[in-house]
Amino acid sequence: MIEENEIKEGYIKDYVSGVLVKATPEELEAVQVFSEVLHKDYGYPLSHIQTRPQWRVKVRPSDKKKEYPVDIAIFSSENHIEENTHIIIECKKKNRKDGRSQLEDYLRFSMARIGVWYNGNERLFLFKTEKAGKVYFDEIPNIPRFGERIEDIGKFKRKDLRPATNLKSVFKTIRNYLAANAVGITRDEVFAQQLINLIFCKIYDERFTKPNDTVSFRVGINENLKVAQTRITDLFEKVKSQYDDVIEVADSITFDAKTLAYVVGELQLFSIKESSRDAVGDAFEVFIGPSLKGGQGQFFTPRNVVKMIVDMIDPGIDAKIIDPACGSGGFLAEGLRHVWSKVQSTGDNYGWPEHEIESEKQKVAIKNFRGIDKDYFLSKVAKAYMAILGDGRGGVYCENSLDNFKNWHSKTKEGVQLGTFDIVMTNPPFGKKLAIDSEDILKNYELGHKWNVNSSNAEFEKGDILDKQPPQLLFIERCFDLLKPGGTLGIVLLESIFGMPKYKYVVDYIFKNSIIKAMVTMPEELFQPHTHAKCCVLICKKKEETHTDSDYPIFMADVKWCGHDSRGNPTLRISSDGKEQLLDDIPTVANEFLKGFQK
Template sequence: MGDAFEVFIGPTLRGEKGQFFTPRNVVRLCVEILDPKPDEKVIDPACGSGGFLIVALEHVWKKIEEKYKHLPKEKVGSLKTEIASKNFYGIDKEFDLAKVSKAYMAIVGDGRGGIFCADSLVSPEEWTPIQREKIKLGSFDVLLTNPPFGSKIPITSKSLLEQYELGFKWKLDKKTGKWERTNKVLDKQVPQILFIERCLQLLKPGGRMAIVLPDGILAGDKVGYISSFIKDAAKVIALVDCPLETFSPSVTTKTHVVFLEKKKKGEENGPYKIFMGVARKVGHDRKGKEIIRIDEKGEQVIDDDIPLISKEYKVLVSENKKGKSYTYLGYLVDSNWLENNLIARSYLPEFLEVLEEINKSKFEVKNLGELKQKISTGANVGAKNYTEPEKGYPYILVKNITDEGINCADLKYIDEESYHANKNAIVKKEDIVINRCGNAGIADVVPEDLDGALACGFVFKVSLRKEYNPYYVVAFLNSRLGRMQMNRVALGTVLDHITKSELEKIKIVIPPKEIMEKISNIMKKSLESRVISRKLLKEGLNLAENINKF
């Protein structure tokens, strides 16, 4: 009934202010993992049309029906109505959405009295007396929400921003590696970030929440303070990575569902297991068209990983099945691994196994940042500035840096003006070039015949300190140990990319000099043979072009 209701009202309500209906499979996942109980108070502070509340209510009602199946139906019905009216609450800023949610709750069960039209982010003092009476900070056991998000709807009110820790500017203390709040109020903040803090305020200590958030605020150099704030205030109990198509066709945004448990006063994070799952399919494509697959019984089913993740959670966490082999749909991660990065795929077991293998090396291990003299990016030059090879300078693009080295077959050349205007992007012989995006993380040493070429803006150029050998470093970066680390930190909302700070954290095993030289010499010979091959090819083609001069 709920699905049909949203299909009917959806086109008239969605989208102008960053609000979109949460797909029913994601809603069910949240409810099944949080598992609200009949005596628990539940709230959605951005309830929209009430989807989370309805599914949570149905979930609780099933528990009531099972527990009291020996009672008359009328008695069970009264219990269900009482729970709906006393334990379920929703807030939405938009009058039409709040009205729809009230109607929805009235149709399913009498929970309409708990739905209010109000701004969840303002101080409760600005709510009406009845709203303040019914909705108190620190009084809810379970919270489920998908807050409106987007840079087009920022919060700019200073009086509102200063009510939130996340409404202030934060800075990273490079010595301690910890984020600290400053006393400077931000000029603006996107609502989804403030919603994180308000949601935690609404929960009791020990309360549980599920919140849908865009990947862009869960990892990255500039937003690490958000994950740091979350980890200080709550235990991360689960992370579910949703595909790019999850909210299609309404919007294409890469999201996660973040599950938290609010810390009790004085509670410290001891080691515990965090459930994580990565959904690669969500049952529809970017146009919203349903995708069907044939299951093991030969029957047509929707091709959707989300329900499978819920099943994995039940097996791994609820049933505590130890020793079960992991899949990307469900795996447990020791909380000690958790960084200021809440992207589930960063903690896939194969990535963590590589890090552990490196950490246990009998040789010294250093970060790439410790080896570098300088790391910078190239420069983007438009195609209108391309020219003929004999008139220009080589321009190294992402597509030129491949698993087999720098491919010069399709090398572009730029005019003299563009070249001299971007001198900081010039690479020298034995510099290292690394793709920032596309095939992110692939590296190579700049050969002799590309000395003085220009690197594009989607390429890192790295010069090492004299005591470190670029041929060895490239060999390590392109090995399994290096590539798995690169894949781990290559993140993005649409196109995966590597940030400079993450690149500097890549671990490099530093073997004794004789081992390093052996590997370096092999790599150098490989590079030199490619240079010789290009020279011979060029010579042969030149002779063929001038065949009539023989």
Template sequence: MANEQQTMNKLRDFISGKEIRESPEEKEAVQPFLKILHEDYGYPKNLLQAHPQYRVKASPSDKKGYPIDIAVFETIQNEKKLKIVVECKKKDRKDGIEQLKSYLKFCEARIGIWFNGEESVYIQKIEKSGNIVFEEISAFPKHNEKLSEIGKYLRKDLKPTHNLKEIFKEIRGRIVANSTGVNRDEQIAKEMILLILCKIYDERFTANDKMVRFRASVDESDKEVRDRIDELFADIQQKYDDVLNKQDTITFDSKTLKLVVGKLQNICITETDRDSVGDAFEVFIGYSLKGSQGQFFTPKNVVRLMVEIVAPDKKHTIIDPACGSCGFLVESLKYLWHTLDKTIENEISRAEEKMALAIKNIRGIEKDSFLTKVGKAYMTILGDGKGGIFCEDSLELPKNWGELTKSQIKLESFDLSFSNPPFGKDIKVTGKDKLAQYALNLNKKEGNVSTLFLERNLQLLKKGGRLAIILPETYFHAPSTRYVREFLTQHNIEWLIDIPHNTFRPHNNAKCIILILQKDTKQQKFINMAVAEFAGHDHNGKAIYHVDGSVKDDTPTIIDEVRGRTDEKKYTFEVEAHKVIASDILIPRYFWKSKELEIADIAHRKNLNMVSLQELIDHACISFFDGHGSPKGELKGEGSIPYIRVKDIVNWQIYKDPTAMIPTSEYDRLFSKAKQLKPKDILFVKRGSYRIGSVAMVSPNDTHVILTREILVLRVNTQSATKQYGMTPEYLLYAMSHVITYKQLENKIFIDTTLPNIADRWKELQIPIPRDASQLEQITKKVKSAITKQWGFLNIVDTLKNHNDVFYT
């Protein structure tokens, strides 16, 4: 869903809350950096200014001054003074450093920041012998912090962040531009993850009142920082020599190393709401290098939601057969430890119990060798759970696994399984013996990876064991995947949770559902459901905010509702299982009543009756048929007859794209008398990447066209419709465009493979009809007037196009 801050090429300024003009510079640099300054560096909004722009003067007589993008102030003896000048550019701009230096010369600020959304440079103004010089620094101060205090952080000073991915992107930009020897993304990723492990280790084993080792002071040399980080990494290698070996080294040059440490040092990675290892992979490796293997990491808030609902117990054995960097296993371990913290008072006993849980209860399998190493290291640092992580192909025959794996992981032996398996049409599983293990493998030559993982997860569980898994939405409604739903209904469906389409964007476009299933158990009477409309970030992976500045994330509220910590249940509800299974639709938002109640309230206030399209069909008020089909690709643009696609339905009219005209022979092949268009037919988009619900009215000049099958034709039987409901074609066009109708689309449009599709659920749409007949007549007259004028204009345009000789004398 679109960020609330962006409407009609406008942005809402993060500081003032006022609408401002959207520009690449504003969107990519100014607004994101304001959030970083406020959220990660603690500057109050009253000490930040971007709109209106603060101006620095070149001299006392300079009346106008130079506008700066972001002014950061500090309060000294109750007086507000300029502390930092920030110069922002859009992503493809590299200039501005000299401009920033000029601004610093004109003002009292001593620190300057240059930022273009992906790269940053921090500089310090120094006066030497009457001259002003500039030096680059590795970090800039937080609120109420001096330059000399940077990097001297106690463990308790570290704070979590919502902007981790943005920080990683900034680090990547600086490394690529400045690092010597390490500048390929895959190489950078491995270096970064080793550094992240250093930071996790430092956070884990540094006492709250002690200074952390993962730090970089402004007054330290590059070598001093390097020596301390090398020493920290050596400690990890020595302590965990069975996970990290001598060949694992941090090879960033000293300047780059100090820069990276400087940008991460004040953040608490272990408490942030993002998976730091997963985010590092997403930022540094990118889709081109890992997308073919489906290695997309589950956001930590979604992981936490699943773990909280399943609520592991210390007696449970837990496995993730596609564990990646161990996000589910780490969160499960933290959940269990939190329980122990509340139940075991003796510190030594509690520590021993925590260690035992990590060693005995946690298992993971990962196919990628580097991810396995990362997962082992992560689990080791947290609680010595490294022995339970194995590098294997989970889908392989268990007898072909390594001996150690076979001794530790057996089918039908686990209580809980968590999984976000790889998915994608390009990831195929082959091998006759391998595929023979799975009842869900309908194609005996190659298998769908996510379907097979679903079955493998259940094979790993004991009877009564519980599976929490993320699967593409298409499994929960599409006719082509009915066999999967039939498989699911052999078990107890406990929970279905709708998560936003943006959850895995921008790296993966899949819209997914969380399923919690109990193996070989009778179906419970009610299926629990939840709908999360927002999960903290937009389609670009950037944090999104409410007007009050809080992150738009529904998952914590869902957890509170599940735990009974709220009186009102906004996102969670239950539906009778037999109704869900009978509908063959296992998608929560389809059953979510909040939208229906909202619509009913609007209808009541506006004095409207709500009538379904199915009712109009049943009463012979409207008839319908699908579009004609698609012409051969090579014939598009080769004729004079319009081919109308989804994108051609706009503003109640049909656009005839000259590049899509087809020959008469192709028209004859696709046309049928049963689908002959008539003036005043209504065209409705029912499938496509966008514009589902868009409508247009067929004009007398539009009847001789071919429609794609994604367009539905609705025809009003005026005599019957007018008699029963006062309905006219013009009113139906209006009603199908009404906000009440559009609100219903959100819960009825599902992702079918890759494209949104409303299928036959369009018949369930309820259209508003005024109880006051005179109001309906008035609307019909207005629409008829607008359409008549529109058609008249198009007739003039067509005449001019067909007689272009009038322009010549």
């Protein structure tokens, strides 16, 4: 056992052996990550895995010293001997071609027939066969789980699927493979759309395959790739019928057979539907990212901030909720999970049957959740997000929230009425180059006009229509338009709004129309490396006509750590027991707020 006082700075405790190893990028991003995946996702007992001391393999038949050290070795039993070598894993920072070459060298004179190369970004699975004295290496879609044969890969019954330990790392490896290998596709948005299509195939297959039946979303060892491709495209035709409001009739799976087999092979082991982190959200985060959409000010809100806002507002089961700048649907999805947990608790307390609880969850999603985004692709992703979670996709609209209500499409006007929502949660677009200059829009907003201070009474007076106005400021007013009196707003805003004299009229507008409940300032790193804008979170309640009190407590918090640095890398430190800890203060804010400021 390692004592706390033996932990050295710059070292971590190895996941398998428990010994101290240097905290190199290779260890942190590949060896330790894949060790945990082998144990939790593939089910290999730690007693069957060796990392330290490193297992060694021969360079040549006459090599008695076994000169090649292997990062991870898996054995067929607890007895770690040459004859029991099952799988070897190499985790060097090489490109795919060099990684394969080195893995083949390691496998050539080893008793292991299966090899994995993984560098934290990409991974490759190889199967070794020997014929007529020659050694051959074939790429395979995955490795067998503990207790399975190589022939069992891809022959999964639906009941055997399990949530992924690290779903985001799976998508990351898929993204890097596609970027290097997909034929005829170069744009991230196309990658994302294709992956969303495949996720819907996966979800459909999980929903409509009986527990003891073999899933259709699979690819097996030595299976004809064209046969597998046909099976997936046939599945997609069923998806288009089931989700016709999300997937267009003209949509198709455009990956070539080899690429499709790779993606299916990476995903087939897992249950996307039961995974703790929403698959579309992870895929979108990896495949699109804030930088691609940053030109339109669509910096997608980090999930820890989304959860903090949802937890601080603490929506009830009957709350009607909207995000008028919903992007890919982060606030809607997190809000839905929060409300569903309350539905589940209520059902459990009253002894409702599980099907009745699920019915109630679906009813809540359909009846109470709304989202709007003017970007067609993002609104489509939000629909996909909500559909995969359960439902509520019908409540997402492609519309300009800032446009005159009369100009909205009839379906939007049916689903979204001003002054009817209990909660608005949003992160409206911001950016130096963004501005609304349409007089037809500006004239409808108090904050679309100039405001001058009356020298006699120091009150702001409304003036002429502005030439232009940042959309984030107009969204403040639109959020109040959507709320019913007493409704709650949770919004991400630029901190400069509350500090610069030129925005005093905006602060005055907020104070006159609401009761401020909380102000949480965020570190500058929150949206970096995509923008250096420093933001804050405002929680407030829309005033009711009878409210006159202007003296009330406001919860204030200043967050120092947000979970990543200015380059987007996790802010990690090693604890006294050798484990990684993420420096992130955001998850603690809601609890502090709810202790005394939630009323």
